[in-house]
Amino acid sequence: SYKHSADQVVTxxxxxxxxxxxxxxxxxIKAHELNIPTVPRAEMLAEIMRFRFGIAVAGTHGKTTTT
Structure with a gap:
């Protein structure tokens, strides 16, 4: 299991x-102390996808059978 530790963000x-x-x-907390920028997950996903095309399968039924 993953343990959160301040040491993991110093670099x-x-x-x-x-x-x-x-x-x-x-x-x-450590990121704030070291003035490391923090980015919301949604903003990072938007940045990653900015120059890409994404396909989403949404809805109530049939997603499992889509391959």
């Missing part, structure tokens, strides 16, 4: 933060 250029991460997360 990071940016930290991607999910809405599931609380403000008292040790990695997030």
């Amino acid at each position: 990071a250029q940016a930290v991607v933060v999910s809405s599931a991460i609380s403000d008292n997360n040790p990695e997030l």
Whole structure:
């Protein structure tokens, strides 16, 4: 299992933060202390996909059978 540790962000250029991460997360606190930019997950996904095409399969029925 993954353990959150402040030591894991000291060499990071940016930290991607999910809405599931609380403000008292040790990695997030360390990133703020070191002035490492934090980027919301949704913004990072948008940036990654900016020059790409994405396909989404949505709906209530039939997603499992789509390959």
